[in-house]
Amino acid sequence: MTDDLTTKTTTTASSSGVKVAMQLKDVAVSFNGRTAVRDATFDVAANRVTSMIGPSGSGKTTLLRALNRLHDLTPGAKVTGKILLEGVDIYGPDLTVTELRTRVGMVFQRPNPFPTMSIYENAVSGLRFNGIKKKSLLDEAAEESLRAAALWESVENRLNVAASNLSGGEQQRLCIARALALKPEVLLMDEPTSALDPIATLRIEELMSTLKQQVTIIIVTHNMQQASRISDDCAFLLMGEDRAGELIEFNTTEKIFNSPIDSRTLDYTLGRFG
Amino acid sequence: MTTNTVQVPRSRRFAVGDSKPPTAERSWYTYVLAAAWILFLGVSGLFFWSIVSKSLPVWQKQAGTIITGTGWGGPYGGLPMIIGTLQTSLIALVIAVVVGLGTAISIVFLIPARLRLITATIVELLAAIPSIVYGVWGLLVLSPWMLAHFYPFLDSLGLTFLGSSNIATGPSILLASIVLAVMILPIFVSITREVISAVPQDLIEASLSLGATRWQVISKTVLPTARIGIMGAAFLALARATGETVAVALTIGTISKVQWHFFYPGTTIASWIATAFGEANSNDIQALMALGVILMVISLGVSLISRWFIARQRKILAKV
Known part of the structure; x- marks a missing residue:
C-alpha cells in the first residue's frame, strides 16, 4: 500500500498558489467490506473544472458520491480517509x-427534475428544503439561478408549467439551476451529458466554462474528449487487479492528455483500452 | 412435426401483435384457447344477465324506491343499506389510510432492512385471514372492549352525535367500520408500499443533495410523487370494503335503518343480502337482487376509479 502511494504521481494544486476547494486524502470507499475505490489523494482547485475519467468500474462515480456523503444512504457503505471542504472534514462533527x-x-446522469413541481418550484426546491419561505427571496433566487443555468430566457414566461414539459437538455439545465440556487461552493456532476444529444451536451459544456467563475466543478465523465475540452485538472482512475478502482494519476488536464507520467494513462487517453 | 416445415425466424415466433400464426402452426391448442375464451365470455355474460333479469321487476315497478326508500317489505327501500355501505367503507377507509400510510412509509424508509421483510410479510398475511375470523374477532373480542372502554372514551370527549355509550349494545356501524379497516389495511399497505418504492431513487438522491432531511424527502418528494398511486390504493381498498359481507354481518347488527349514530346498529347492502336471504319470498328475492345490482355498480365504479389512478401513476413515473 505505501509503495503504491510513493509511486503515485499526484500534484497538489495548492503548490501553484491556487485556492483549494476540496482535499481528498487517501480516500477509499467500500461496500460490505469490498473496496470499490481507494488511494484517492488530490486537491480540487477552486473555480476550476476537475474531471474524473477512467473506464467503467474504475470507481469514479463512487468517489464522486463520497464528496457529498450520498453513500450515507447505502447500508454497508464505508468511506475512509479524509475529505476536507475548505479545510473542514466533511465526515467530522463540524459539518x-x-x-x-x-x-x-x-447534478445527476439522468435529468431528474421533480415531476410534480413546476419549473419555478424545482428551481427553488433546495431553498424550500432549507426553510426559506419569503416570496421575494425565492423569486430572486429562481431568476438568478435560471439565468446562471442559461435557461431563464426560454422559461421566463412559463415558470409555472410542469418541469416534465421541458426537453432533456433544458431539464438538465433546470437541475443545474436547482443546485445553483443554494449558492454551493462545489458542484458535483455525474456524467451530466450522457443522456443528452450532442447539441444539448455542447450547451451544458459551454455553461460549465462560465459557471466555474462562481462555483468549483467536479465532473465525472466517460467521454475523454469532453474531459479534455472542459476540464482544467484531471484525475485518471483505473480498476486494479482486485477489481477495486484506484487513482492512477492526477494532474492538469493538459499534462494528463499530452505528457502523462504513467504509461496506463497514456494508453487510456490514446484509446488503447477502455 | 409441422413446425419444422415452416421456417419462422426465432425472434418472430412470439412477437406481440402477430396474432395470426401461419396455418401450419395452428393446432389443437389454438382451439382450446378459443374455446376457453368463448366459455369465459359466455359465463360472464350469463352471470350479469341472470342477476339483472332476476331484479328486473323491481326496476320496472319501483326503481326510485329501491334507491331512496327506507322500509323493507311493502315497497322495498334500499337507502339504509346504501347509506350504511358508504358509511362503513368510508370510515374504514379513513382509518386504514391513516394507519396504512404510516405503516407503508415505515416499511420502506424507516425500519431496518431485516425487519422490513418480516413486517411486510405480516401485513400481507393479514390479507389471508378468512373474513369470518375477522367477524368473530370483532364480535367476541373487539365489541366487548369497545363497550367497556372505547365508547365511554368517545363519550367523554363529548362526541354525542355518535350516540350514547349507555344505550350501545355492541354491534354498531363503528364496530363494523373498525373491523373493515383492519381487513382492508393489508391491501392498502401493500399497494402503497409498492407505489412509494417505485419512486425513482434519483429523485430521492436529488432531494438529499439539496440538503433535504429524511422527513422532507418523504413528505416533499416521495409522497407527492406517489400521491396518485396512493389514491388508487385507497380506492382499491374501498372497493374491497364495499363488498365485504360476513364480517360486517356479524358486527353491524343488521337493522334496516338509516343510522347516523355510529354507536348503534345499522346495515350494509352485502350484509343485508346475506342475512335476509334465508327467509326471503320471491318478491324479497327480486329486491335483494336489485340491491345486488346496486352493490355491483358501486364496487365496479370504485374499482374503475382505482384503475384509472394506478394507470395515471404509471404514466407519471414513465415521464420521470
Missing part, C-alpha cells in the same frame, strides 16, 4: 450532512 449538501451540490 452536518445537510449543510454539507447545500455547500456541495450535485
Whole structure:
C-alpha cells in the first residue's frame, strides 16, 4: 500500500498558489467490506473544472458520491480517509450532512427534475428544503439561478408549467439551476451529458466554462474528449487487479492528455483500452 | 412435426401483435384457447344477465324506491343499506389510510432492512385471514372492549352525535367500520408500499443533495410523487370494503335503518343480502337482487376509479 502511494504521481494544486476547494486524502470507499475505490489523494482547485475519467468500474462515480456523503444512504457503505471542504472534514462533527449538501451540490446522469413541481418550484426546491419561505427571496433566487443555468430566457414566461414539459437538455439545465440556487461552493456532476444529444451536451459544456467563475466543478465523465475540452485538472482512475478502482494519476488536464507520467494513462487517453 | 416445415425466424415466433400464426402452426391448442375464451365470455355474460333479469321487476315497478326508500317489505327501500355501505367503507377507509400510510412509509424508509421483510410479510398475511375470523374477532373480542372502554372514551370527549355509550349494545356501524379497516389495511399497505418504492431513487438522491432531511424527502418528494398511486390504493381498498359481507354481518347488527349514530346498529347492502336471504319470498328475492345490482355498480365504479389512478401513476413515473 505505501509503495503504491510513493509511486503515485499526484500534484497538489495548492503548490501553484491556487485556492483549494476540496482535499481528498487517501480516500477509499467500500461496500460490505469490498473496496470499490481507494488511494484517492488530490486537491480540487477552486473555480476550476476537475474531471474524473477512467473506464467503467474504475470507481469514479463512487468517489464522486463520497464528496457529498450520498453513500450515507447505502447500508454497508464505508468511506475512509479524509475529505476536507475548505479545510473542514466533511465526515467530522463540524459539518452536518445537510449543510454539507447545500455547500456541495450535485447534478445527476439522468435529468431528474421533480415531476410534480413546476419549473419555478424545482428551481427553488433546495431553498424550500432549507426553510426559506419569503416570496421575494425565492423569486430572486429562481431568476438568478435560471439565468446562471442559461435557461431563464426560454422559461421566463412559463415558470409555472410542469418541469416534465421541458426537453432533456433544458431539464438538465433546470437541475443545474436547482443546485445553483443554494449558492454551493462545489458542484458535483455525474456524467451530466450522457443522456443528452450532442447539441444539448455542447450547451451544458459551454455553461460549465462560465459557471466555474462562481462555483468549483467536479465532473465525472466517460467521454475523454469532453474531459479534455472542459476540464482544467484531471484525475485518471483505473480498476486494479482486485477489481477495486484506484487513482492512477492526477494532474492538469493538459499534462494528463499530452505528457502523462504513467504509461496506463497514456494508453487510456490514446484509446488503447477502455 | 409441422413446425419444422415452416421456417419462422426465432425472434418472430412470439412477437406481440402477430396474432395470426401461419396455418401450419395452428393446432389443437389454438382451439382450446378459443374455446376457453368463448366459455369465459359466455359465463360472464350469463352471470350479469341472470342477476339483472332476476331484479328486473323491481326496476320496472319501483326503481326510485329501491334507491331512496327506507322500509323493507311493502315497497322495498334500499337507502339504509346504501347509506350504511358508504358509511362503513368510508370510515374504514379513513382509518386504514391513516394507519396504512404510516405503516407503508415505515416499511420502506424507516425500519431496518431485516425487519422490513418480516413486517411486510405480516401485513400481507393479514390479507389471508378468512373474513369470518375477522367477524368473530370483532364480535367476541373487539365489541366487548369497545363497550367497556372505547365508547365511554368517545363519550367523554363529548362526541354525542355518535350516540350514547349507555344505550350501545355492541354491534354498531363503528364496530363494523373498525373491523373493515383492519381487513382492508393489508391491501392498502401493500399497494402503497409498492407505489412509494417505485419512486425513482434519483429523485430521492436529488432531494438529499439539496440538503433535504429524511422527513422532507418523504413528505416533499416521495409522497407527492406517489400521491396518485396512493389514491388508487385507497380506492382499491374501498372497493374491497364495499363488498365485504360476513364480517360486517356479524358486527353491524343488521337493522334496516338509516343510522347516523355510529354507536348503534345499522346495515350494509352485502350484509343485508346475506342475512335476509334465508327467509326471503320471491318478491324479497327480486329486491335483494336489485340491491345486488346496486352493490355491483358501486364496487365496479370504485374499482374503475382505482384503475384509472394506478394507470395515471404509471404514466407519471414513465415521464420521470
